[in-house]
Amino acid sequence: MKITIIGSGNIATFFASKWYEAGFSILQVYSKHLVNAKILTQKVNAVAIDNLSKINSEAEIYLIALPDDISQNIIPELNFTNKKIVTCAGSLAISEMNSNQNELASIWPIYSINKNLLPQNNIQVPLAYTCTNNNNCNWVRFLCEKISTQYFPLDDKKKCVMHLAATMANNFTNHIFTLCYELCKKYQLDFKNLLPLIENTIFKLNYQIPSALQTGPAKRKDYATMEKHKKLLDNEQYKKLYELISESIEKSSY
């Protein structure tokens, strides 16, 4: 399988490296900054280019791993038709892609990829794939199975739901950790003392649904403790967050 990679960032590096390791040929890597393309081509034995017009039609698969707004409109700029094109933006539906007569699919890794610290082989990165032509997804599944044992189809609507869930599970919780970190810093407390607690809760999610793990003052309607907590939050934004999340926990039928 011959693949050309359009992009050189975290996701581009992930797919290029994993497919290369799986035995596929990476032909070209495009980046508007040639130096970035070269960093990746050195790893996957490919040719670096910095001009879209230099992308040739020798590959069978073209992976587009660029920022969402650029990905959306790039296909008509490519100098070929009747090729297989894969996008990998989590927040972009296939139906939103400004496409032409090429065959289009999406493979979205549900993971926070860092190109300088790629997930090791023992980490299975879940891959959600979407095909425009449901009768011919075999080539997309083939691309997935070479790099993960956890891959599954998602239509555009469900992919958007999963992206929302991932945003909340990852970005929202990380923001809460940021508030905790700031609070600890202000009172000269070590945030790292919270990590065993956090790690243990995450570990238990493998075996129990989150509602079964809910504890804390809001769940037990311990208003005295909640009042003490609120007095410690002098940032109005954080106090509003505390109140709204506590209210939501109270209202949930745990």
Place this chain on the structure above:
Amino acid sequence: MKITIIGSGNIATFFASKWYEAGFSILQVYSKHLVNAKILTQKVNAVAIDNLSKINSEAEIYLIALPDDISQNIIPELNFTNKKIVTCAGSLAISEMNSNQNELASIWPIYSINKNLLPQNNIQVPLAYTCTNNNNCNWVRFLCEKISTQYFPLDDKKKCVMHLAATMANNFTNHIFTLCYELCKKYQLDFKNLLPLIENTIFKLNYQIPSALQTGPAKRKDYATMEKHKKLLDNEQYKKLYELISESIEKSSY
């Protein structure tokens, strides 16, 4: 060291079991339900009692591990004075304890303990201790060092801050996981596909501060994606949460 345990729940079982393993003698275990006391005494070779008046004065240390509101007022009911008493409520300050002339301290495990699945010896449970008499904390440190390598002093104020941080880091994030779980269930998606992403973020908290790990639509002010997300949330409570947390991320100076 001879210890009597007042309580038979998660925290009582944790301390009794760990101190017993460390070579201390557990004399009595009190629970208002004798059967619960007996379950614990079988593990730690102690005498089960179900009446506070039966607590004798033979022990050197008395651990109070009861619900906060009961812990607060129980000391005057005990038939001894001049003993060392340890409470372990995270949300209760030593200064709030209705005490008498006994020597009082607090040891709070910053962890979500489950008595049926106690943390194994390779897991260091952080213990925050508070003494009423700062000149004589040695006995409290001694109790801590027998069961954890991570123990540190916290005064009442800082303990309350740490309890707030733990509530947010554990209970608030778990509530967000609950919303994600419900969303996945509604659209027949597997919540477990989010776990590698979540686990990876938590893993990175060992090496980076949370603000450095922030990503997502709110951080990059991607309003198009945020609008798509909000349309999927038909529960008004959840939509308000989405908006407030996103707003808080946007306002943060990441």
